[in-house]
Amino acid sequence: LITKEEGLLLYEDMTLGRMFENMCAQLYYREKIFGFIHLYNGQEAISTGFIKLLSQKDSIVSTYRDHVHALSKGVPARAVMSELIGKATGCCHGQGGLLHMFSKEHNFLGGFAFIGEGIPIAAGAAFTSKYKREVLKEKCDDVTVAFFGDGTCNNGQFFECLNMAALWKLPIIFVVENNLWAIGMSHLRATSDPAIWKKGPAFGMPGVHVDGMDVLKVREVAKEAVNRARTGEGPTLVECETYRFRGHSLADSDDLRDPAEKARYRVRDPIDCLKKYLIENKLASEADLKAIEKKIDELVEEAVEFADQSPAPLRSQLLENVFADPKGFGIGLDANEIEPNNKEIGREMIRLRKVMIREPDAIGKETKVEESMHLQMGDDQRSQVRTFTPKNHIMMETLHKLSLREAVVSHSTPSSSVVEDDDTNKKTSSFVNEKENDYVDADADQVHSPRDSTYIKGEYQVQVPKEKDTSVPGPRNDSSQRSLEFKSKVRRNKNSFEAIVSASSFQRRRIRERTRKQIKSLHSNHAYPIIKSNFHAGYSKSSKYR
Secondary structure, eight states: OOOHHHHHHHHHHHHHHHHHHHHHHHHHHTTSSOSOOOOOTTOHHHHHHHHTTSOTTOEEEOOSSOHHHHHHTTOOHHHHHHHHHTOTTSTTTTSSTTTOOOBTTTTBOOOOSSTTTHHHHHHHHHHHHHHHHHTSOOOOOOOEEEEEEGGGGGSHHHHHHHHHHHHHTOSEEEEEEEOSEETTEEGGGTOSOOOGGGHHHHTTSOEEEEETTOHHHHHHHHHHHHHHHHTTOOOEEEEEEOOOSSOSSTTOOOOSSOHHHHHHHHTTOHHHHHHHHHHHTTSOOHHHHHHHHHHHHHHHHHHHHHHHHSOOOOGGGTTTTSOSSTTSBOOOOOGGGSOGGGHHHHHHHHHHHHHOOOOOOTTOOOOHHHHHHHHTSOHHHHTTSOOBOOOHHHHHHHHHOOOSSEEEEEEOSTTEEEEEOTTTOOEEEEEEOTTTOOEEESSSSSEEOGGGSEEETTEEEOOOOSSOOOSOOSOOOHHHHHHTOSOEEEEEETTEEEEEEEOOHHHHHHHHHHHHHHHHHHHTSTTHHHHHHHTTTTGGGOGGGO
């Protein structure tokens, strides 16, 4: 069925997946890897059997159990390991982590933490291939393979994408890695018909069942499915019956599965079965296979050492690739990345970062800060700086993130006003607390009560002193005195400011109450429609924003 070269390639890829996952388990227990980690042990025949038949241009989509799929597609082991540890040298620069790996270079379209999410992405990639070939008349025979588990096959995305793939004859292969358990739910208890492959013919595509513990059988089925997709014959649904040798994740004690069931599948280890086949058919010797194992062991050790010595990601990339709009909420380059002749740009960008939150106008256009920044720079320099146009939901999210040591309060809504001082021709900002009518002077070090200020157009304002006045203006009652006994540092920045308040636990509770009060006030004024429209991407479902 296979040549010696093909057999050694299959064995090397499966061994890489197994040794890599075993090392991940060690790093997890040594607290080098955090969060949930889902190992692929026992299922290597599926990844190797399908992906090693694909070309560089073909695409794959994975699940949260994505490490080995990435390795089989050609993503370097050091890049995958660095991503797991959260280093800048990872395939996603440390931002994808365990569950969301991605590599555009290798057409690895990502792992997805939620089951079923990747199937529509795979269908879209397959549609792209068909569109290029049939509409744009380009030479394109790219194939897409979607990997997912048995637990996904009861979800809507699965049925919807089977329907569309069959309707449009998309070049896609749906690979079900049926390891018989969806976390702690047996597959037999979760569906009325356990034979997943039968759902293919119901939508007008071939459905195939294969032993997912035998890489050679998987490879034969994969060959036919890939050939059908490449020649324009449409999709195929392949159910690979397999078994994971560990729990759902390393946090799973794996007590629900029957020990006899585990032992029955353990003796069918796909790597051991391939090793036995290669030796019996004289395609490889024990020495050949041991040499491969030694090579892979060194490769994995080198990947760990590389990841351990790699730097952490720069803070400047935190919000990269978050907003589709290139003028989105970007924080730009770090100061050490600015060229020596662009120091002014660097200082401006650092200043913008410190502002943190800026309320845009109703249609989300560029703010005055951005316009001011552009006026200070030439046309040749503007392209080097991302514009600073945050959205309302960023402001709302930040208001909730009051830390144990500091409460960061940044605001510029109708409750925060700016007036022109006729005498000093300076602008004054104030943050009005609607619960106790206290406010923070943008340039002073004190929090004032209404009696100490000038009442202007329904809001309390105070003139900016030419020199810092450390005195406490006016008497205070015991209640306000108790609530104001903490130091505050207020930085003024044009039309908005940021107050960093070091407070006791009692005062932090007061701050949180005031923040909730202000959020409620936003729902009662003209800002509500803006917040509602900007929250459609998930924020509106959170109870704390209602």
